[in-house]
């Protein structure tokens with residue numbers, strides 16, 4: 001059926017939410033109920049359609065987004081399962097780029113959790129309408145009225161129940177439709193009238209004519225309400241809530257029917273693109289329009305088959321078609337098209353606007369790659385900050401490690417690979433320690449490769465605090481042609497943010513001839529050599545000497561920044577002077593004068609936003625002050641949570657997730673990003689300099 005489906009009959013929905021809210025079980029049940037798959041499937045015994053990776057089975061948690069599909073009442077549903085760990089939010093953000101709406105699962109007992117909020121905001125950011133699915137209603141200790149209150153406090157008044165449970169926990173026996181006033185409401189767990197009133201008002205809020213009639217006492221018909229729902233959901237005025245239990249198979253077909261009504265078809269979502277020649281355009285889900293498609297997810301299976309998941313927003317894609325790749329401005333051939341059901345693939349000949357397909361083993365495709373000649377805004381993957389330095393446990397596995405890491409990064413847009421400039425170690429940077437732990441597990445399972453890990457070096461910097469001056473004469477006379485170069489300099493601190501025009505004034509540099517400014521390390525170089533004591537053609541070599549020395553560092557092996565140097569005098573020799581000789585003289589005089597200018601280490605400060613239950617905020621404040629952090633404020637975000645904004649030395653929060661987890665019983669989360677550099681406290685600085693000295697001595 002998939003190919004002959006009209007775009008209006010398609011619903012592409014990502015199921016998102018906190019871990020263990022029952023997303024995977026729900027999708028497994030929907031696939032079984034609709035006959036899309038046969039047999040028994042459960043996350044609990046490792047037979048799930050969606051959780052098929054070894055790490056997923058081991059942890060009983062989804063770690064990669066999965067694509068499945070089913071047919072229900074003449075509608076083709078593509079259902080994407082996503083991980084519940086906040087650490088894997090990148091997978092959810094990728095999946096959201098492939099769909100037209102999000103269904104957010106909320107565990108009936110646990111309520112709104114950290115990742116429930118996170119995915120709600122991610123769906124908003126992706127411009128997608130949302131529905132909420134209350135799951136696990138057969139479980140114990142459920143206060144349904146309190147749960148609904150909490151949901152509205154967290155996500156607003158637009159949230160309205162489309163159905164409510166008949167009985168709860170072990171007596172949960174069905175759902176009661178709130179649209180139809182003729183439905184039998186016996187066994188309802190909350191007062192139906194209020195719920196129905198709120199639902200109707202939310203649906204018709206944007207329709208003045210209906211609203212007017214309603215206040216005159218004329219209640220809209222079920223048909224009128226159904227007709228108004230899609231628009232209300234699309235503009236965010238209505239966030240429908242469905243009640244379910246996958247275990248008891250209650251509420252699932254009602255939910256699918258509800259999603260058929262509420263979730264937009266691909267042609268209802270407008271996406272804004274820019275063509276290669278700079279023209280802005282609306283991308284419409286029209287099979288006859290030019291192709292606009294994007295890789296939103298990449299998987300690599302144990303047999304190193306790379307699968308690129310593609311969403312077609314507009315146009316048609318056929319097997320063997322040649323398509324234009326936007327970013328690389330090349331043309332590639334699509335060797336085959338695959339329809340995906342969990343880890344099963346089936347070949348198809350063509351796919352049209354609104355469809356999700358996969359392509360295997362095409363090197364040119366990466367997550368984010370746009371096909372066609374129109375670009376959509378990039379997928380907003382977060383920037384990772386938590387690093388681990390890696391080395392293979394067995395010698396000789398370096399190449400294997402590089403290949404394995406390449407695959408991991410290809411699959412996960414929230415992973416980055418760095419190389420520590422000083423130690424040359426490979427550093428993998430991810431969202432959290434837990435994220436990196438699971439990534440290394442995947443490498444263990446898939447590539448049979450184990451690594452040793454340690455904290456990477458914190459990227460410190462070196463600078464000076466006072467002015468100093470001096471000279472260096474480089475002179476060598478050992479057979480053949482000699483080497484000679486003499487350079488005299490003055491060195492000044494150049495605090496970040498200094499106005500270079502105000503700094504480089506005649507009073508300070510009366511003989512100034514040229515200046516060069518390097519923004520990347522805030523380095524100013526002034527040439528005020530009088531006469532021809534150093535011929536002009538040697539000046540670039542001297543600057544090169546300075547720069548090389550700055551990269552290597554002088555007191556502890558870190559990049560130098562925030563320095564100004566004036567070269568004001570020198571000596572040369574008609575025969576023996578050379579660029580090489582002046583470069584050495586430049587490097588040496590820089591090192592010597594830097595040491596005299598009261599050098600110090602600068603350390604990175606990060607800006608953090610810590611989200612935590614209100615009750616834990618006091619503990620977070622005092623923990624932060626113990627880490628020399630500065631709290632700049634906090635704000636209440638509803639649902640009993642606050643966000644604390646602070647600035648703190650990066651070295652103090654390398655393992656902050658452990659602390660936060662124990663302070664908040666796992667309910668906290670945080671974001672972290674580089675803010676600025678500050679001088680390190682003297683005592684801490686000494687430790688770093690001693691450590692470097694010891695390392696250097698070991699190397700000798």
Ligand SMILES: Nc1nc2c(ncn2[C@@H]2O[C@H](COP(=O)(O)OP(=O)(O)O)[C@@H](O)[C@H]2O)c(=O)[nH]1
Pocket residue numbers: 017018019020021022023024025026043044060061062084105135136137138139244245246247248
């Ligand atoms: N009692 C009950 N348990 C459920 C239900 N749905 C899921 N579970 C269980 O909850 C656990 C987590 O489910 P899973 O689908 O992996 O949640 P996910 O992390 O959101 O994908 C598993 O042990 C499931 O068997 C439900 O409706 N009722």
Ligand SMILES: [Mg+2]
Pocket residue numbers: 023024025051061062081082083084
């Ligand atoms: Mg799951």
